[in-house]
Amino acid sequence: MIRVQRQDFDVGAELAALTRDNPGIGGLCAFVGLVRDLSGGERIQAMTLEHYPGMTERELARIEAEAAARWPLAASLIVHRYGRLDPGERIVLVATAAPHRQAAFESCQFLIDWLKTKAPFWKQEETADGARWVEARAEDDQAADRWQDPRPEAAE
Amino acid sequence: MKVLYFAWLRTRAGLSEAEVSPPPGVTDVAGLIEWLKGQGEGHAAALGEPRLVRVAVNQVHVGPDHPLKPGDEVAFFPPVTGGGAAGGGR
Numbered sequence: 001m002i003r004v005q006r007q008d009f010d011v012g013a014e015l016a017a018l019t020r021d022n023p024g025i026g027g028l029c030a031f032v033g034l035v036r037d038l039s040g041g042e043r044i045q046a047m048t049l050e051h052y053p054g055m056t057e058r059e060l061a062r063i064e065a066e067a068a069a070r071w072p073l074a075a076s077l078i079v080h081r082y083g084r085l086d087p088g089e090r091i092v093l094v095a096t097a098a099p100h101r102q103a104a105f106e107s108c109q110f111l112i113d114w115l116k117t118k119a120p121f122w123k124q125e126e127t128a129d130g131a132r133w134v135e136a137r138a139e140d141d142q143a144a145d146r147w148q149d150p151r152p153e154a155a156e
Numbered sequence: 157m158k159v160l161y162f163a164w165l166r167t168r169a170g171l172s173e174a175e176v177s178p179p180p181g182v183t184d185v186a187g188l189i190e191w192l193k194g195q196g197e198g199h200a201a202a203l204g205e206p207r208l209v210r211v212a213v214n215q216v217h218v219g220p221d222h223p224l225k226p227g228d229e230v231a232f233f234p235p236v237t238g239g240g241a242a243g244g245g246r
Contacts, residue, residue, distance in 0.1 A: 033240015049238070050163055052231060055215035080238065091240055112239055118217070120231075121238025122163035133164040136235030 001076070002060045004051065006083040009093055018075050019097055025074045027101035029108040031094045037087035039134070045126045049082045049091065052120035056080070063114045067096065070110070071103040078111060080121065110147050117144040157226060159192065161202050162233035165209065169202035178224075185211050186220040188230060208234050 001018075003009075011032060019025050035047050060078050067076060075097040085091060094115070096107040123134040159176050161169045182191045189206065192199040203209060212231040213222055224230065 031240070051238070052160070052162055052212070052215070052233070055212055055231070058215050059217075092238070116239035117236065119238045120162065120212070120233060120236055122234065123237045124163070133234065134237045136237055140239075 001078070002057055002064060003077075003079045004053075004056050004060070005079065005081060008081070008090060009079050011090070011093060014077060014079065014093060015095055018077050018095055022074055022097070024099055025097040026099045027104040028095065028097045029101070029104035031092075031108050031112050032090055033092040033112070035085045035087050035089050035091060039125055039127075042127050042129075044087055045128070046084055046086055047126065048084045048124045048131075050122045050124065051080075051082045055120050059119045060115065063111060063118060066114070067107045067111050071096075071098060071107040073098050073103065073107055076107070076111070078115065080115070080119065082121070113140075113143040113147060116140045157188075157224070158229045159188075159199075160229065160231040162231065164234055165202040165232050168204075169198040171198055174199075182224065184220070184224055185213065185218060185222045185230070188224055189220075189232075202232060210235055 011030065015028060015030060019028055035044070037044050060080065064076055064078060067073060073096055077093065077095045079093040081091055094108055094111045096104045096111065098104045117140055124131050125134055157176050157178065158173060160173045161171065166172050176192070176195065178188055178191050182188050189203050193203055210233050211218055213224065214229050
């Protein structure tokens with residue numbers, strides 16, 4: 001399930017809804033991304049997330065489908081916010097549920113790694129010196145690249 | 157054909173979208189970028205650093221040789237920076 005929204009989300013309520021009426025789930029893994037107050041050593045006053053409505057939902061759904069094709073998932077959820085956020089606020093929730101923990105852990109990391117390099121979101125930070133667009137990080141590309149190869153057959 | 161700009165490409169262009177009618181000789185993304193650069197300061201400013209420009213056609217990521225047809229929605233934007241944490245921690 002995919003949601004792109006301006007408002008905050010309740011992690012507990014989201015996870016409860018995701019696993020409700022699905023007793024086959026043995027493991028649930030969740031990642032929550034937050035606005036950090038420091039960037040490049042500078043204090044961040046606020047952050048604004050811009051996105052590409054339409055393509056964002058489409059791309060997130062495509063990434064989620066890729067995870068479902070690679071791991072035996074019972075349920076998954078991506079909630080990503082946009083708009084102006086203060087330090088400490090939640091930006092994104094990725095949750096995956098599976099019969100066993102390994103699939104939940106791996107697919108959760110896969111989703112956030114791919115999301116960061118493929119979903120059309122852009123961050124603008126506000127510092128004491130004004131607003132600036134955040135540059136993509138090579139580390140994020142590397143994190144996404146390690147999922148590039150199809151899962152080995154032995155993992156099936 | 158609709159052209160969209162996001163993030164700093166949008167602020168450099170001074171516009172978020174434009175309706176354009178490239179000549180028949182413009183058949184792919186790379187050709188459109190070259191043609192747009194001659195269509196006013198805004199487009200030229202947005203597309204001045206091709207190394208940092210990513211493209212989606214009809215909301216799907218594509219490369220510079222992707223073919224174009226009338227009615228396509230072509231979006232230009234910098235590498236994406238979604239997910240958690242505010243940028244690099246360096």
